Amino acid sequence: MLRLQIMQTTYFKSSVSDGSVKGSSDLIQGRRGGYISSSSKASRFSELKTQIRQADTARSFPTLQIKVDRFDIALSGGLRFGHVHLMTGRSFDGAATGFVLALLRLMMDQDTLSPVVWCSPSHAGHAGHILASALPALGVSPSRFIFVHEQHPKRLMGAFEEVLQTRGVLAVVGEYGLFARSADTWQRWVRRTRLAAKTGGTMGLLLGPPAPVSGFETGWHITTALADLFAEREGLQTDWRPYWSVQLTYSRQGTPCADKLVYDGLTGRLQSAISRPDKDGQASQLRVSKPALLASISA
Amino acid sequence: MGVSGDDRQIIYLHLPCLPIQRMARVQGWSLEEKVGLYQREKGADRLVYLSSEARADGVQAGLSVADARARHPDMCFAPVDQNADQALLTAFARWAFRYSPVTGIDADGLGIWIEATGASHLFAHATDFDNIDADDTDSGLKAMCADLYRQISQTGLRASIASASTFGAAFALAHYHRDVSAQPVHAPARRSRMREALADLPLAALRLPLDILHALSQAGLRQISHLYPLGRADLTARFGPDIVLRYSQLFGDQPDNQIPVQAVQPVSVTKIWAEPVMGYEALCHMVSQLTAEMAERLLDAELAARSFELGWQRTDGQVSCLLFRLSRPGRREQTLQRLIAGAAEKIDAEFGVEYSWIQAHELTVDVPVTALLGTDQDSLQASQVSDMVDILAARLGPDKVQRVVSQSDWHIADSQAYQPVADVTDKTGQWSMPVLAGLASPRPVRLLDRPEPVKVVAMMPDHPPAMIRWRHHNWTVLRATGPERVGPRWWDPNRTDKLSRDYYRVEVEDGRRLWLCREGLVERGDEISWFIYGLFS
Secondary structure (H helix, E strand, O other), X not given: OHHHHHHHXXXXXXXXXXXXXXXXXXXXXXXXXXXXXXXXXXXXXXXXHHHHHHHHOOOOOOEEOOOOHHHHHHOOOOEEOOOEEEEEEOOOOOHHHHHHHHHHHHXXXXXXXXXXXXXXXOOOHHHOEEOHHHOHHHOOOHHHEEEEEOOOHHHHHHHHHHHHOOOOOOEEEEEOOXXXXXXXXXXXXXXXXXXXXXXXXXXXXXXXXXXXXOOOOEEEEEEEOOOHHHHHHHOOOXXXXXXXXXXXXXXXXXXXXXXXXXXXXXXXXXXXOOOOEOOOOOEOOOOOOOOHHHHHHHO | OOOOOOOOOEEEEEOOOHHHXXXXXXXXXXXXXXXXXXXXXXXXXXXXXXXXXXXXXXXXXXXXXXXXXXXXXXXXXXXXOHHHHHHHHHHHHXXXXXXXXXXXXXXXXXXXXXXXXXXXXXHOOOOOHHHOOHHHHHHHHHHHHHHHHHHHHHOOOOOEEEEEOOHHHHHHHHHHOOOOOOOOEEOOOOHHHHHHXXXXXXXXXXXXXXXXXXXXXXXXXXXXXXXOOOOHHHHHHHHOHHHHHHHHHHOOOOOOOXXXXXXXXXXXXXXXXXXXXXXXXXXXXXXXXXXXXXXXXXXXXXEEEEEEEEEEEEOOOOEEEEEEEEEEEEOOHHHHHHHOOOHHXXXXXXXXXXXXXXXXXXXXXXXXXXXXXXXXXXXXXXXXXXHHHHHHHHHHOHHHEEEEEEOOOOOHHHOEEEEEHHHOOOOOOOOOOOOOHHHOOOOOOEEEEEEEEOEEEEOOOOOOEEEEEEOOEEEEEEEEEEEEEEOOOOOOOOHHHOOOEEEEEEEXXXXXXXXEEEEOOOOOOOOOEEEEEEEOO
């Protein structure tokens, strides 16, 4: 509603003030008889976008920097708290879960007290459930988690919404499973979670199979990536660090982006693992740092 | 307890092993072990309480811990926790409200006392209360003591019970009578006979300081009967006024003021409705009204409650109730309203509710948060998180909102346990964070609900898999690590039915990392089967 109001106001102002410009080939006739040049139209759109952005971020939430430049730039600064982000992955793959845990690790490093709530079905069949014993190796303490286990999808997603409204929770992760199958229910629920997240200022991370991204702040698709090409070159056959192909498919305030990341559980760092073209356009040799563990041993 | 008289009846319950048994349970020690509790005295840790095994082995109270450890390397030691012991005694005293409304603790003497005056006849076997006489009262006291002894013995605690007409006499008999550990001892009410019963007890039964006891011992006074022929003026002149005061209190000549434990009064709100309440809105209003009044009552009483019972009686006489539980004691109206918000939907009013109530349970004296922590942002947010947990627990069930605790078990499925948030304390199942993450055993981030069988091609039977087929997917394995062998528990009587498992972490052609296990040992000729158990990140 606020956005519509601003657009109407801006349009009205433009059409009145630029009424004197006439006769040029790049002139466009306004509704009230005024003409706008295409260049000034572009500048006004840009101005309009800025105003919308300012109105949207009137209540500013902090951001979480992923510390991978490419993504931080694409996200206009980082992942925003007070919003819900969609993290999807493919079946029989733990990459999306791992990436969510890596993000939680980044948050936990900044806030050492607040708990994380993980809402998941009691039985997830072949999708599996999160294994707490695996978390310490990723640098995440299971003691920080509150688990909500509920088999009924609506009740589970209701719990997710309830947690989103709560201040003092670092983040809430929801495993939606097949809840996204019904488009109507999904869209209604997405709108509600967006409002709930703004109330509580908590970051919501939805984890599951590919689903419509409309209504979310960002949408991601994460899959595991092969590590052997890089490991062989560096002689690191024993490198079992997670390698992920991470795609930022949608960002409401940024641009899509994709990269291949490697995660080090010891340091909690996400690092790009793809070769970058040099300034002269040639691909530079791939630079993957040794895992922190091996580096510390060799030192 | 300031009034003396032959009609009074005091029961003293002595729990000599309470600190030892409490600590053994906390630490998970066996009661058969040698245990010593120490506290700092004169610059050294000295033993104060000892288990019977330790005493039998010649360890004595007052010995320094260093010496005791040198002589008995297998002995267990822990510091005395007086606050915890006192809290347990207070809990016992509150539990004893079932016998009498006036009870108290004797922290120094490790016991509790029960004022049985006027209450003992309720335990007499006489069913006709009009015919109760002095003998019935006496038999009631004995029955009360026997029941108390039985109840305490069932908990596994060692107890000595004595009854007398004064606190001092009951204390003396419970601590020092030779038969008291086997059965309750009762002092006669008549003074002359009570003198006889107490005559053989040592002077330590008078609760005197050690220096006076030492002086009395040097003077050849060792038993209470030794004081009978002596004049009180002589005793005061020689040993001070304390001994005469205790001696007088022993026979009820002086008041012996003991402070009773304060009973926490139950808080409940009841409403009898003029007309039957029915319909969703009316029921919502009823619940809201009860909750608001309960919050007000708790605020007035400066109490907080952990669980609430909302009950109602229908016009056809059927009584039902709902239980709600908080993760920590609370009393804020807003919290209670949100906790009990969905109750109206669950009330089957049929033809209407004519009587409803709400009761608060597990009451504690509420200490305002502001007094301890201040109203800073952290404490406010922690309170909001607690409220959220309570609401989810009320909505989904307490067993659906959980924390995960670590279990020391190599079997992956048993290495963690989910517990309701309310049951998890800071010290339960702490997780150790590895300093070098890569050195930890590889564990998948997602574990399947149950291992699923897969078809596997391996170069040799005991080699890692080279190809996998699972759920219509064919994957070529690029690399694998393992095996990590986990065998059945040797102490498990059913271990012969279970096979050892070799776990492998494999990476397949499209980058997926899977956790596979081979059940059965090739070298032993077991039948081999492969399962997929988890997904790595």
